[in-house]
Amino acid sequence: MDCLPLHTLQTVFGFHAFRPFQEEIINRLMAGDDSFVLMPTGGGKSLCYQIPALHRHGVAIVVSPLISLMKDQVDALRENGVAAAAYNSSLGERDSRQLLARLHAGELDLLYVAPERLMNDSFLERLREIPVALFAIDEAHCVSQWGHDFRPEYVALGRLRGIFPGIPLIALTATADHQTRNDIMERLGLADAQVYITGFDRPNIRYTVMEKRKPFQQLQEFLGTRPDEAGIVYALSRKRVEEVASKLRELGIEAAPYHAGLADRERSRVQEAFLRDDIRVVVATVAFGMGIDKPNVRFVVHYDLPKNIESYYQETGRAGRDGLPAEALLLFGYGDIPISRSLIESGTNPEQVRIELHKLSAMIGFAEAGSCRRGALLGYFGQRLEEPCGNCDLCLDPPDSFDATEEARKALSCVYRVGQRFGAGHVIDVLRGSKNERIRQLGHDRLSTYGIGAHLAAEAWGSIIRQLIHRGYLQQDLANFSVLKLTPSALPLLRGEERLVLAKPRIKVAEAKKEPRRRGTVLNMEYNEDLFQSLRALRKRLADEQNVPPYVIFSDATLAEMAALRPLDSEALLKVNGVGVQKLGRYGAAFLEVIRQD
Known part of the structure; x- marks a missing residue:
């Protein structure tokens, strides 16, 4: 592809301008140089390697830890007309042979693969026989023992730099403190890589901590004000996950449990139903969430205290990926602390236990913070907030x-x-x-x-x-x-x-004062809520017909912008963020018809 990256951004992905650092990262990768990218969830990390993959000769190899994450990325790319595929254990023998034939024929722009499959000797030999455009290590914090989700199979990726010295490598994550960043770069051989840290702030998320009194009643009241919104409730144990999900279903709320004790088929069913908007609330242990690309998660509730700030940051970051307002509620009870501490101390690696206990102390400090909650969160990652955020419980209801x-x-x-x-x-x-x-x-x-x-x-x-x-x-x-x-x-x-x-120290954390909910605006434009819901209904119908999650067609942010701008022809519709040439041709007429009828 000979056109400029900006043209690819606009025509293939439907966005009109790059976000901070994206263009610089893309140009560096296209030039053949390594990069380490720390960018918040929803900040546009994927485009940093997807666009270079369409401009460099060969196939881009993307390392991803979960089959579900690969599927989401591949579905979204295919909807945009990009030749992408995933090579993992979900494929049968025949499908695997066909995919490898396409790989050797040069028919793929991007191939998503798990780390253990990539580092298999026979697969590495295949890659030596074909042109490789770049390597992208997604969820790179999994490489580090300091990362909150360390995965031993990721460690072997450190060999890539030596095996393929001339091919650019980019490592990306949304969650890494100073120690984790250094460890990632050392393990992946990225000593000469350019480091891009775009910040950790997600200003559209409102952070609230409440004293845990009657947790299920508090959860019920919270959900009662959000009758049509999708969200995730995190709990510490499988038993509690099952109990909370069961009680929510008794209240008529479409909820389902998700934890490692369930059969693989059931976990896949729950995740798929959530992605397709058939389930409104998933109640889960930390086993759920990495790589969940669903952009219209409007809230994340922590029923129990997370073990560290990295987990809390990543889990709350699953809300509001589309940039629209979202909420993160933490129910904080001092009784949770000894439970978390005992779980950590049951570990067999003394050094890892010491690290995790220090991280738990930092998490408690966040829950007890007396000034701007966002400032405390960002401060943990070394980013200073110059002014109080105005969008957390402590800013909205300041302590003495x-x-x-x-x-x-x-x-x-x-x-x-x-x-x-x-x-x-x-x-x-x-x-x-x-x-x-x-x-x-x-x-x-x-x-x-x-x-x-x-x-x-x-x-x-x-x-x-x-x-x-x-x-x-x-x-x-x-x-x-x-x-x-x-x-x-x-x-x-x-x-x-x-x-x-x-x-002043405030042990009992009051609920933030409610202000009018910021509904009906996107990019500072007011939009028609009824039209927005009509567009969502059309999207759901089309998604079911295509057998893909609704957000793969268009995000909530794109639909809201349609409801604000009310485009009446193809040229105007193409100006909406998220509408590229491929999607305009496939879905434009149906969405324009709904807008014209409003």
């Missing part, structure tokens, strides 16, 4: 605050005085003048900061230190026993050049 300048300076000074070599617990002990033996052995009872915080309880100091971490004054080195270290932002505060207001 106090001038914490002096307390903050004491805490920061103590971190410095102990050599920036200890975690929060030890710093708090020094501040409060603890007489434990370790402090005396280290000589920390002779520091100028010893005992200067005796007037506050340990819980209050814990809240202050967590907020200093969230605000970017301190960083917590999880790879090194959660040692606290000062950031450059701490210096003006220590010098007395600025004041700091923090939130």
Whole structure:
């Protein structure tokens, strides 16, 4: 394909402009250079390798961890007229032979494959015989032991760089802290790769934490305000998943359980029904979700406390992939903490247990945050939010605050005085003048900061230190026993050049005040809700006829834009984001007819 990437974006995929960094990443890959891409869910990672695949000679090999994810990607590409296929265990012997024949004949633009199948010696030999355009490692956090979903079969992918040194490789993920990023790049041999970090913020998601009181009643009330919306409810155990799903069905809500204890056929049925909008709510353990491309998930509820922020971020990120408003609700109860801790401590790898316990502490800190929830979430990944987001429970219903300048300076000074070599617990002990033996052995009872915080309880100091971490004054080195270290932002505060207001600890987390729901707008344009629902009904009918999920035809965001712009001819319809030439020819007349009849 000789046209420019922008032309491909517009005519094949139906989008009018690139998002930040996309064009640069695409051009780099087309030039044959490696890249590491960290981009939030729904940020357009797939286009970063799909467009180069259509411009470079040969087939693009895309590594994907799940058959369902491969199917979703392949279905969507085929709808856009792209020659794509998946090579996995779901294929019979005859279909496998036919696919490999197409591969050798040069008839494929993209081939999706699982890591263990790709690294099979016989398959690697096949690839040596044909032109390969590029390798794309999707869900690259699976490579790292620091990743929240480490998969041993991904480790072998580190051999690719040595086997195919001249072929560009791109690794992509939505979830990776500093340690995970470094580990991915080392394991995949990406020392010379350009790193692209577009940020972690998903501003369309509203984050809310509620004190867990009567969890099912709270869930019922939450769902009652969203009668037509699809969502996911995450629970910690299989038993709880089954119980919650059963109770929801008794209330007449289309819900189904999903966990690793179910038969493969049943899990596939539930996932397929959810993707096709036949099931409204999936109640699941963490076994459900990776690679769920369904863009119109409007909410994610955590019935129990997640084990780490990475999981929480990725799971909540399954809401609102289309950019429309979405909600993430966490029911936080202190009784969940010992359960999560015991599950972690049952592990057999002491180093992994230590890592996971530190990550659990960070998750608890997020749930207890006293200032902007989004700021705390982004701060964990090293991204600072300059202003409160205005779209979380703590921004909409702020806790009481106090001038914490002096307390903050004491805490920061103590971190410095102990050599920036200890975690929060030890710093708090020094501040409060603890007489434990370790402090005396280290000589920390002779520091100028010893005992200067005796007037506050340990819980209050814990809240202050967590907020200093969230605000970017301190960083917590999880790879090194959660040692606290000062950031450059701490210096003006220590010098007395600025004041700091923090939130008073609030154990009971109030429900955010309800504001009018942001319905009926897309890209700052108002749209007709009745027309939108008519377009959804048409999409569902066409999807059932084509035997594909509805969003593969058009996303909710595309339908909403149609309902806002009301295009009356093909030329106008082609200006709607998500409508490419292939889809215009296949579906344009049907959607235009509904719009004209409105």
